[in-house]
Amino acid sequence: MEKKLKQFTVRLTKEDHLKLILQAEKLNISQAELLRELIRKNLIDDIGELNELLDDLRKVVRNLSNNINQIAKKVNSSILINELEEAKKLHEEITKVWQLLKS
Structure with a gap:
């Protein structure tokens, strides 16, 4: 069955046309084929997943920033109680950030 184009x-x-030409040449395909492939790959879903990942990353970074601010406040006010506990929390948050960046 022949598809009607x-x-x-x-x-x-x-600038965009030049990018299209260069990418098509780089992949050794026509400009039309490059556009068809981009449409077929459904980049909208990929962008949605990326946004979700970025939201998760923002939350972890926000928590990490809060922990750093709490540690700085305690250090600057000469209250060093539970500093090991705070360091452990900070280490956990940093580990979460690295895990998100790796995935």
């Missing part, structure tokens, strides 16, 4: 026109800036 539809034609459409895209207007690009010179």
